[in-house]
Amino acid sequence: xxxxxxxxxxxxxxxxxxxxxxxxxxxxxRRNVAAMSLAPGLAVGMLVFVTISFACLATAFLQDxxxxxxxASNSNSLLPPIYKFSALWGNHEGSLLLWALxxxxxxxxxxxxxxxxxxxxxxxxxxxxxxxxVGFLSFSLLTSNPFERLLPGIPAxxxxxxxxxxxxxxxxxxxxxYMGYVGFSVAFAFAIAALLGGRLDASWARWSRPWTxxxxxxxxxxxxxGSWWAYYELGWGGWWxxxxxxxxSFMPWLAGTALLHSLAATEKRGLFKSWTxxxxxxxFSLSLLGTFLVRSGVLTSVHAFATDPARGMFILVFLxxxxxxxxxxxxxxAPAVSSRVSFDWISRESLLLxxxxxxxxxxxxxxxxxxxxxxxxxxxxxxxxxxxxxFNAVFVPLMALLIPFMGIGPLSRWKRDSAARWRSELAIPxxxxxxxxxxxxxxxAPYNPWVALAVLLGGWLVLGLARDIWWRVRGAASLxxxxxxxxxxxxxxxxxxxxxxxxVIGVVATxxxxxxxxxxxxxxxxxxxxxxxxxxxxxxxxxGPNYVADEARFEVWQDGERVALLAxxxxxYLASGQVMTEAAIDAGLFRDLYVAMGEPIGDRGDxxxxxxxxxxxxxxxxxxxxxxxxxxxxxxxxxxxxxxxxARAATARGAQYAG
Amino acid sequence: xxxxxxxxxxxxLFALLALFLFRGLSLDPRELPSALIDRPLPExxxxxxGEEQRVSRADVTGRPALLNVWxxxxxxxxxxxxxxxxxxxxxxxxYGVNYKDDDVAAQRWLxxxxxxxxxxxxxxxxxxxxxxxxxxxxxxxxxDAGGVIRYRHVGVVDERVWxxxxxxLYEELAAAEESR
Numbered sequence: 153x154x155x156x157x158x159x160x161x162x163x164x165x166x167x168x169x170x171x172x173x174x175x176x177x178x179x180x181x182r183r184n185v186a187a188m189s190l191a192p193g194l195a196v197g198m199l200v201f202v203t204i205s206f207a208c209l210a211t212a213f214l215q216d217x218x219x220x221x222x223x224a225s226n227s228n229s230l231l232p233p234i235y236k237f238s239a240l241w242g243n244h245e246g247s248l249l250l251w252a253l254x255x256x257x258x259x260x261x262x263x264x265x266x267x268x269x270x271x272x273x274x275x276x277x278x279x280x281x282x283x284x285x286v287g288f289l290s291f292s293l294l295t296s297n298p299f300e301r302l303l304p305g306i307p308a309x310x311x312x313x314x315x316x317x318x319x320x321x322x323x324x325x326x327x328x329x330y331m332g333y334v335g336f337s338v339a340f341a342f343a344i345a346a347l348l349g350g351r352l353d354a355s356w357a358r359w360s361r362p363w364t365x366x367x368x369x370x371x372x373x374x375x376x377x378g379s380w381w382a383y384y385e386l387g388w389g390g391w392w393x394x395x396x397x398x399x400x401s402f403m404p405w406l407a408g409t410a411l412l413h414s415l416a417a418t419e420k421r422g423l424f425k426s427w428t429x430x431x432x433x434x435x436f437s438l439s440l441l442g443t444f445l446v447r448s449g450v451l452t453s454v455h456a457f458a459t460d461p462a463r464g465m466f467i468l469v470f471l472x473x474x475x476x477x478x479x480x481x482x483x484x485x486a487p488a489v490s491s492r493v494s495f496d497w498i499s500r501e502s503l504l505l506x507x508x509x510x511x512x513x514x515x516x517x518x519x520x521x522x523x524x525x526x527x528x529x530x531x532x533x534x535x536x537x538x539x540x541x542x543f544n545a546v547f548v549p550l551m552a553l554l555i556p557f558m559g560i561g562p563l564s565r566w567k568r569d570s571a572a573r574w575r576s577e578l579a580i581p582x583x584x585x586x587x588x589x590x591x592x593x594x595x596x597a598p599y600n601p602w603v604a605l606a607v608l609l610g611g612w613l614v615l616g617l618a619r620d621i622w623w624r625v626r627g628a629a630s631l632x633x634x635x636x637x638x639x640x641x642x643x644x645x646x647x648x649x650x651x652x653x654x655x656v657i658g659v660v661a662t663x664x665x666x667x668x669x670x671x672x673x674x675x676x677x678x679x680x681x682x683x684x685x686x687x688x689x690x691x692x693x694x695x696g697p698n699y700v701a702d703e704a705r706f707e708v709w710q711d712g713e714r715v716a717l718l719a720x721x722x723x724x725y726l727a728s729g730q731v732m733t734e735a736a737i738d739a740g741l742f743r744d745l746y747v748a749m750g751e752p753i754g755d756r757g758d759x760x761x762x763x764x765x766x767x768x769x770x771x772x773x774x775x776x777x778x779x780x781x782x783x784x785x786x787x788x789x790x791x792x793x794x795x796x797x798x799a800r801a802a803t804a805r806g807a808q809y810a811g
Numbered sequence: 812x813x814x815x816x817x818x819x820x821x822x823x824l825f826a827l828l829a830l831f832l833f834r835g836l837s838l839d840p841r842e843l844p845s846a847l848i849d850r851p852l853p854e855x856x857x858x859x860x861g862e863e864q865r866v867s868r869a870d871v872t873g874r875p876a877l878l879n880v881w882x883x884x885x886x887x888x889x890x891x892x893x894x895x896x897x898x899x900x901x902x903x904x905x906y907g908v909n910y911k912d913d914d915v916a917a918q919r920w921l922x923x924x925x926x927x928x929x930x931x932x933x934x935x936x937x938x939x940x941x942x943x944x945x946x947x948x949x950x951x952x953x954x955d956a957g958g959v960i961r962y963r964h965v966g967v968v969d970e971r972v973w974x975x976x977x978x979x980l981y982e983e984l985a986a987a988e989e990s991r
Contacts, residue, residue, distance in 0.1 A: 386889075393886050430821060437825075448836060464836045472829050479822035486818050523831070530834035670919045731893055750923030760923030 155220050158208025159299040162249075165201035165256070166289040168194050172259075172282030176275035180348070188275035192263035195278050198285060199260035206240075206253045209298055213240050219306040222246055222298050228312035228727045230698035238323040239313040244447060244463075245298035247326060251443075252288045254330045258338055259285065262363070269359060276345035277338075284337050287470045295463045312698070312727035321381035329374030329401055333439040335367020336404060339411060340436035343429045344478055347485045352425050357418035360432070362787045364415060365644070368408045369783025375401050376776035384735050389668065389746055389764045391772070394543040399522045400442030406515035407435040413507045421566060422493050423501055426486040427508070433482060437475040438515065444471055445522070498571050500564040503557050510554040517546045551656065555609040558652070559616040562645060563623065581619045585611035596665060596767065606660035610653035617646050644786035651778025658771025667765040670750070674758040682765040684745060685709045686718075691757060699723040701734070704749055704759060708738065715745075722749045743767045852878070852958045853942035860909050860931035861918050870930065872958035875984035876904040877951055877977070879928070879968075880940065882912040883920045885948040891967040892924050898973065899927035903981065907931035910940045910948050953977060955984045 172194040179187025209222075213236045218224040226246070227239045241247040259281040266274055292298065316322075342360035346352050378401065383391040392398065411431040418428040448464025495501040521538045528536045559581070560574055589608025593599055624642075625634025667682050678687040689705045701721040708716040716738035723732045735748040743765060750760025856867045871878065879895060881888040899905055907928035909917045914933055921928075934940055943952070953962040962980050964972060 390886075395886070426818070433821075444832065468829070468832055468836060471832075475825055476822065476829070479825055483815075483819040483822050523828075526835045526838075527831050529838050530831050670923055672922065751925045753922060760919075762923070 154208050154211050154215075155217065155299040155301065158205045158212070159297065161201045161204040161208065162252075162289065162293060162299075165198050165205060165252070166286065166293060168198040168201060169282050169285035169289055172198060173279055173286055175279075176282075177279035177348075180272055180275045180279070183272075185271065188271050191275040191278040194282070195256075195259045195263035198282070199256040202249075202253050202256040202289075206249055209246060209249060210237060210240055212299075213237060216310070218308070218310050219301050219303060220298075221300045221302050224302055224307050224310045226310065226313050228310040228698065230727060231310075231313060231318070232697050234323060235313055235318050238317070241326045242313050242317045242322070245292070245296045245300075247330075248288065248292045248296055249298050250326065251330055251334065252285065252292060254327070254334045255281070255285055255288060255337060258334055258363075262338055262341075266359070273342075273345055273349065273356075273359070276348050277341045280341035280344045281337055284341075284474065287474065291463075291466055291470065295466050309727070312725060315699070315723070315725045315728070315730050315732045316385060318698075318725075319381060319385050321377050321385070325374060325377040325381060328370050328377060332367050332369075332371020332374050332408075333401070333404060333442065335363065335370055336408060336411075336432075336436040336439050338363040338367065339415075339432040340478070343432035344481065347429065347478075347481050350485060352429065352485075352487055354419050354422045357415045357428060358791075361412075361415050361419060362789075362792050364408065364412055364432075365783045365786045368405070368412055369780040371401070371405050371408060372776050372780040372783065375405060376773050376780075379776075380773050383769070384737055384746075389666070389735075389748075389762075389766060391662075391769065394521070394538075394540045396522050397446050399518050400445050403515050403518050403522075404435050404438040404442065406511050406518065407431060407438050410508045410511035410515070411435050413504050413511075417501055417504045421495070421501060423495070424505075424508075426482075429482060429486060431508075431512075433475070433478050434515075437471075437478075438519070440467075440471050440474060441519075443467060495566070496568040498569050498574075500561065500566045500569065503561045503564050506554070506557045507561070510550055514547060514550055517550070518543065521546075552605070552609065555613060555656070558649065559612040562617055562649065563620040577619065577623070578616060581612065581615035584615050585609075588615075596661075600664045603657075603661050603664050606657050610657040613649055613653040617649055621646065639790065640788040641786045641791070644782040644784075644789075646782070647785060648779045648782030651775040651780075651782060653775070654771045654778060655775030658768050658773075658775060661768040662766050662772065665765075665767040666769075669763045671761060671763075672753050672758050673761045674756060679761075679763060681763050683710060684715070684765065686745075686747065686763055688761070691759070694721070696723065698727065699725045699732075702749070702752075704747070704761070706736070706747055708745055718745065718747045720747045720749045739770060741768075741770055744769050848960060848963070850960055852952075852954055852960055853939070855932070855939045855942065857939060858933045860907070860914060860921075860933040866930060866932055868958060871906045871932070872954065872956065874904060874956050875981060875988055876906055876929075876954055877968075877981075878906050878908060878954055880908045880910050880943070880945050880948050880950040880952075882910045882948045883916040884912065887967050888949045889924075891949050891969070892927075894967075894969050894973070895927040896925050898968075904929055908934050908939060908943075908945075910934050910945060911937040951977070953980055953984070956988045 172191065175187050175194070176191035178184070179190070209220075211217075212220045212223050213227055214233060216223070216227065216229045216236070218227075222243055222245045223239075226243045227236050231239065239246075241250045259278060262281065263274070263278055269277070339360045342356050342363070346356040375398075378398065379391045382393070383389060411428070411434075414424050414428040414431050417423045418425055444464070444467045448467060521542050524538050525536045560578065563577055564574070585608050588611040589604045592607050593604045596603070621635075621638070624638060625631060628634030628637060669679060669681055671679060673679065673688045675688055675690045678685055680686075685708065687707045687709065689707060692703050692705065694701050694703045701723040703719050703721045706716075706718040706720075707714055708718060718736035718738060720736040721734040723734055724730070725732065733748050733750075735746055737747075738745040744767075746762075746764035746766060748762045748764075750762060752759055852868055852872065854868050856865050858864070859866045877898070881891075895905060905927050907930070909931050911934065914935070917931070917933070921931075932939065937945075943950075949967060951964045951968050952960050953964075955961050961984065962977065964977065966972075968977065
């Protein structure tokens with residue numbers, strides 16, 4: 153019964169989404185206040201019914217209702233409850249429902265948290281989000297119904313969740329990632345609403361900035377968790393593979409990064425108006441394209457969903473309608489004349505333009521590399537695969553070229569600045585960064601020039617920011633007062649830029665310094681790795697809730713002191729019989745020690761072991777966390793709060809506007 | 812008015828992309844190019860992995876078998892590996908083509924993860940792969956007793972691929988071989 157309620161709730165949600173698309177947009181067209189006023193209520197209604205549907209499916213999973221097909225194929229009665237719950241989105245049908253739920257959350261949030269928006273704009277924005285909702289809800293209902301029953305012939309037990317997905321990181325990775333992907337639909341909806349209204353001024357940029365920042369922050373966290381998961385769960389210490397599915401999440405992030413910066417220029421200076429609208433469309437289109445690539449089977453990937461041509465066709469048609477439609481609207485409505493606002497080449501505007509070009513080229517590069525096999529195949533030019541060498545060859549130099557400009561950005565001035573001022577402001581940070589770059593890598597032998605370069609670039613960013621903060625608080629009575637005067641927007645930018653620097657240093661240091669030993673070890677053996685001694689003590693059999701495992705126990709010693717106990721496992725999951733490697737990691741800010749078990753060798757109790765020493769690998773993820781926290785911080789800016797307190801006046805103004 | 816026309820450029824690019832995506836839907840990225848089906852396995856003479864001894868076409872033919880192209884640098888191969896071991900345990904003969912790889916790393920991989928292969932051809936330069944038309948690891952070829960390629964699967968072989976496509980073909984070939 154519960155699954156049927158869920159199915160029915162999903163149908164109602166689709167009906168509400170249809171109304172949400174039709175009524176407010178019609179109202180906005182006819183200036184009908186009553187029709188427009190329905191939009192927030194419909195948005196909340198859509199959220200309520202998608203939530204009911206989601207709760208029903210979650211109940212089916214938690215209660216082991218194996219008559220429901222997705223439960224039977226993705227869960228098992230032995231699975232710990234938290235994984236039964238997360239198994240909901242470990243498959244195509246359920247994850248699509250999660251997509252719809254998150255879209256409804258964003259839509260309802262816009263409806264409820266935007267009292268400052270004129271009703272006319274709000275109804276258009278919600279209408280556009282409703283249209284996206286129609287697409288995904290009907291995709292779910294028509295091609296991938298999560299509530300499909302297996303009747304008759306209910307299996308006695310389920311097939312189990314893929315053991316790779318039975319992991320805490322994977323519980324929250326998809327929701328965060330989708331929060332990011334889907335969050336770009338808000339900026340997209342604002343852009344479309346602005347095009348529909350024909351008033352492409354700075355206000356739409358101001359309204360959509362906090363939403364875009366939050367979506368971007370979620371996406372950063374989601375990507376970071378995916379990378380972290382791959383690192384500890386796949387058992388060979390890699391953290392990024394340029395796999396099509398990874399790229400699918402990375403492309404919207406790159407486009408989103410360009411969008412954040414471009415929105416700043418549009419809001420503050422009324423510049424790049426059409427360009428920013430195009431970026432907003434681009435970022436969300438890449439999210440949709442990612443969905444298409446992952447679920448249609450046009451590309452091979454290790455973690456693509458089970459695929460079906462009918463689904464691929466559905467998303468392609470949807471993609472064509474959404475992206476084709478919005479680009480047509482853009483072509484017809486975007487202002488063709490460039491804005492009259494002018495700026496010098498030496499100015500903050502130019503630096504933001506550099507950011508935009510770099511991130512746009514980066515996302516197109518990733519897009520091209522991801523689609524290249526498909527394009528060549530479609531042209532009949534043969535089968536190709538594009539690997540990490542291509543991506544690294546383009547991506548790494550691009551980012552390295554970006555950073556010198558990125559260091560100047562925060563202290564540059566709008567409209568007109570002078571190179572002489574930049575030189576005098578940044579001479580000390582530049583010298584200090586150079587010193588850091590030359591000396592800090594000496595702490596880790598052997599000296600590595602690439603790490604030196606990364607430290608130089610990272611130092612340049614951080615020291616430039618420090619200089620800028622100092623410059624801004626200088627005039628204040630006390631340091632504390634001065635720091636408090638800085639806005640959340642500013643702090644958000646500082647955190648994100650520091651995070652980027654940490655990421656760059658982490659990625660380069662771990663790529664250059666990592667040491668890996670693969671060897672045969674028996675209990676009692678020990679192996680030295682970069683000053684650490686790994687002592688293999690014993691192997692024990694342990695039993696988990698739904699698996700049995702061999703567990704190797706290691707002590708790690710350094711300078712006569714025991715620094716870590718590591719217990720990697722080789723698990724065999726009972727339901728599927730799948731064997732998984734569970735790495736053991738001693739994490740640290742400056743180094744990770746990592747042990748993964750291979751196969752047993754011979755019958756004397758020896759095992760193949762993989763020992764890793766990975767310096768500074770955490771910096772990369774910490775950097776991503778900093779970026780995300782930075783993105784969230786900007787929302788607390790007083791600019792947005794002030795708008796909210798003036799809510800009533802704005803609503804009245806909106807109605808007047810509409811009338 | 813050219814300024815307005817310029818704004819249509821993104822739409823045009825997207826239309827082109829959508830066309831490719833549409834074409835992509837009807838293509839299977841794992842499908843084999845027809846040129847190789849029912850053609851004999853190309854001749855080769857390459858070292859056996861970890862040994863000086865050379866192997867040739869005759870060493871891997873004579874009974875229906877799988878020819879699996881793999882490498883230690885290939886992420887998907889690692890995913891595929893446990894299933895190949897299961898197949899080997901079920902008695903399916905599997906020959907390996909260690910493609911553009913480092914012998915030491917490959918040997919270590921086999922020591923560590925287990926060795927499902929009857930023997931491994933060390934195709935260090937990828938010349939045999941070129942003859943086969945390998946476009947990326949992993950790939951798996953089903954070769955009959957006479958050394959004719961009957962099927963090619965691009966991508967990971969898992970339980971589903973095995974049951975749906977490879978196993979029926981393999982069993983057909985094996986039955987035909989026995990009845991001779």
